[in-house]
Amino acid sequence: MLLLTFGLIGVFAFVQVYSVQAILPLLVRDFQASAVQVGTTVGATVLAVALTAPFTGMLSDALGRKPIIVGSVFFLALPTALMYFVTDIQWMVVLRFLQGLAVPGITVVTIAYIGEEFRARAMARAMSVYVAGTVLGGFLGRFLLGHLSAVMHWQQAFVLMALMNLLGAMLVWRILPASRHFVANPQVRSGLQMLGRHLRNRSVLTACALGVCVLFALVGCFTYINLYLADAPYHLDTAALGNIFAVYLLGVVVTPIAGRLLPRLGFRRTILLALGTSLLGLWLTLLPGVPLIVLALAIMSSGIFITQSATISFIAHKVETGRSLASGLYYMAYYSGGFLGAWLCGLAYAQGHWRGAVAAVSVALLGALLAGYRLLPPKAA
Numbered sequence: 213m214l215l216l217t218f219g220l221i222g223v224f225a226f227v228q229v230y231s232v233q234a235i236l237p238l239l240v241r242d243f244q245a246s247a248v249q250v251g252t253t254v255g256a257t258v259l260a261v262a263l264t265a266p267f268t269g270m271l272s273d274a275l276g277r278k279p280i281i282v283g284s285v286f287f288l289a290l291p292t293a294l295m296y297f298v299t300d301i302q303w304m305v306v307l308r309f310l311q312g313l314a315v316p317g318i319t320v321v322t323i324a325y326i327g328e329e330f331r332a333r334a335m336a337r338a339m340s341v342y343v344a345g346t347v348l349g350g351f352l353g354r355f356l357l358g359h360l361s362a363v364m365h366w367q368q369a370f371v372l373m374a375l376m377n378l379l380g381a382m383l384v385w386r387i388l389p390a391s392r393h394f395v396a397n398p399q400v401r402s403g404l405q406m407l408g409r410h411l412r413n414r415s416v417l418t419a420c421a422l423g424v425c426v427l428f429a430l431v432g433c434f435t436y437i438n439l440y441l442a443d444a445p446y447h448l449d450t451a452a453l454g455n456i457f458a459v460y461l462l463g464v465v466v467t468p469i470a471g472r473l474l475p476r477l478g479f480r481r482t483i484l485l486a487l488g489t490s491l492l493g494l495w496l497t498l499l500p501g502v503p504l505i506v507l508a509l510a511i512m513s514s515g516i517f518i519t520q521s522a523t524i525s526f527i528a529h530k531v532e533t534g535r536s537l538a539s540g541l542y543y544m545a546y547y548s549g550g551f552l553g554a555w556l557c558g559l560a561y562a563q564g565h566w567r568g569a570v571a572a573v574s575v576a577l578l579g580a581l582l583a584g585y586r587l588l589p590p591k592a593a
Contacts, residue, residue, distance in 0.1 A: 222345020224380030231353030255554030260312025284317025295370035351460030358454020423546030425580035432557030490515030
């Protein structure tokens, strides 16, 4: 039951984060917006996560784990409900930014909770289930909003999405056990000292470098593939675009594989193998035909999911004190990469259409491969 709880937390954390990707063509139509402008509705959320993640970690180290997690799931419903009143793209970006403020209270603190309450293989298993939940949440957000927007106005659909988060807050409050091994550290000075140690920790910095590249690739790819498939010659509607994200369900299956690969291959080999798989999948999206593109997206995203699971397990394994702050730094880098992916890939898409976006994402994945090869320790270490 506890493992299921972590999966549910992952779902409710990410059900709103990327949901707007399924309706980007509608935002272009309703607000007469450019590709870069609608891409900013994705980037605003991940930017908010990047800016607040480290501070959320410090707050959680002082106040505890469960109250922050439950409160953040509840807060996420508020700006989601306010989407009903959106009148222009700027107001949409503001509310998407507010959504992002709630996410670190779920993601960062849950990773710290798992790192404190579990050890060794149990920790890897719990982390994999949590990441699988985030993958499922990412799919459900896009899938539900895409299909709801096909039968009602997308602003009304956001109200139903907000009710989902309210239900999630009540479920997590009821079933998540209180921390058993949490020790409060309310002193700001000690938190800043821990921050300094983490910024000199090679393991934390390596994870951050991987995080920047990985979410750059995922956000850049899955944001602008929607505009590509909504345009000629494919002309997919929002429901069909929502169905495209069914490839995320594959992540629910492949992410736990990371928990099995890590003891056998080690962090370095697992991450390099996963990144290489993602790069291959990305290049295959250049082939014509929706079925081939969907298969390519499945391959690309599977590698990203395994990389993410292995990287956050690497942090939990290597960092023994100040885990919440270390996770916050990782997510700061991770979501900074997502913001850059939404922005820079938008510029690349405007100049070179989908091939331009693929080129930008390729640079990010090659950077991750280089960082993993040069900085991750071999298995023997």
